[in-house]
Amino acid sequence: MRRRQPTPVAETYAEPLALPVTDPAELEREAGLARLFELHYSSMLRLAVLLGADDPENVVAEAYYQIYRKWRRLRDVRAAEAYLRSTVCNLTRMRIRHLQVARRHVESPPELPDETVASAESAALLRDDQRVLIDALQQLPARQREALVLRHWLGLKESEIAAAMGISCGSVKTHTSRGLAALTQAMEARR
Amino acid sequence: MNDTGPEAMNDTGPGPTRTERELQDALEALAGGVRPTRPLPDAYRTARGEWLRRERRRRLVLAVLVAVVFALATLIGLWVLNQAPAHPGVIFSGTGDAVNGASLPRPNP
Structure with missing residues (x-):
């Protein structure tokens, strides 16, 4: 070092x-x-x-x-x-x-x-559709949620997400895909 | 994004899907509302105090553990030695031909 x-x-x-x-x-x-x-x-x-x-x-x-x-x-x-x-x-x-x-x-x-109160307060500032999306995100399995947050909020590459989560790149793809599918379904159901 | 499955796509094309765009916006909005309850220097000072306290405690526990194991090993050793018979054990009697220096009978070749 x-x-x-x-x-x-x-x-x-x-x-x-x-x-x-x-x-x-x-x-x-x-x-x-x-x-x-x-x-x-x-x-x-x-x-x-x-x-x-x-x-x-x-x-x-x-x-x-x-x-x-x-x-x-x-x-x-x-x-x-x-x-x-x-x-x-x-x-x-x-x-x-x-x-x-x-x-x-x-x-x-x-x-x-x-x-938690602070988190709830920040969540209260969201629009309705955003709140539904965040609620759906919180309902996802932990791995899918992590993959989506690391990909779409931090903008990490697949290899970086894999390193952060301690899984393979293929698993990252699977988690991201399944998570997005579940979110899409939740949003479609709302519309 | 190309690495998502086709079932997650709302619209065609290489760009992010509608759900992905909405997710990014929602995450940005939620993250933007998060504020630390303490200002950064205070948070660092508090966290550092906690690290030092935990590190001291960890070292203390480790030292106590080592001392206890050492004391136990010493006590067990002393107890085992104390269990040995008081009279001297016979290893070699010194009787017989060996006293006169005679060797044992050898087998004939």
């Missing part, structure tokens, strides 16, 4: 009460993470919302923690964005699966966290 001098971003965000970091590798990690946070935090938050996470901020914070732990094993700083994206996808899928299982076994489901 290329050694880099810490950027002013790290100094801006550095916690004033934290112990001074003297290790160069640690300094590099702090600077890299601060830059990643500044560049990608908002987009990762949006990605988590679009994928249907009920607590997107926790999901994104957990993804950043994962990359904080594995920073030294990253082969390239530029790979960090793809790693983050992949982690957000996986964590969101796990979170949704966990909630589905929990709701199946608990008679009175727990109250949704505050972040």
Whole structure:
């Protein structure tokens, strides 16, 4: 991994009460993470919302923690964005699966966290047809939803989507095609 | 898009279908309404504090685990040694021909 001098971003965000970091590798990690946070935090938050996470901020914070732990094993700083994206996808899928299982076994489901309210507010700004489309998107299986969001919101190529989801390019095509077919059907039924 | 199946197409042609266009618009609109609850520096500071706390906790748990395993291994070793019989075990009695230096009878060739 290329050694880099810490950027002013790290100094801006550095916690004033934290112990001074003297290790160069640690300094590099702090600077890299601060830059990643500044560049990608908002987009990762949006990605988590679009994928249907009920607590997107926790999901994104957990993804950043994962990359904080594995920073030294990253082969390239530029790979960090793809790693983050992949982690957000996986964590969101796990979170949704966990909630589905929990709701199946608990008679009175727990109250949704505050972040859901924020997502609901942003969804309220949509037009009717957009809301129907987003609802249909949320009803899709997680893999199909991920493939569609990565393709049509982030505009990723098939190979990048495959890397983010940990599946083959052929599977990406299948998920995208099936997801679009289901959305088309939902929209046709509405019209 | 060319990589979608024909069943998903509303209109013909190489460009995006109507559903794809609507999906892009809807995703853009939904994403545009998402705002972090905290400003970015605060969010970073909070997240960094949480990373450091979790990392410290992880290391502490790891250290405790290693200490417990080490202590258990030591205790088990001491217990096993304590179970050994107190009287000296006979490995070689030192009696018989060996005392006189005589060798064992050899078979005839």
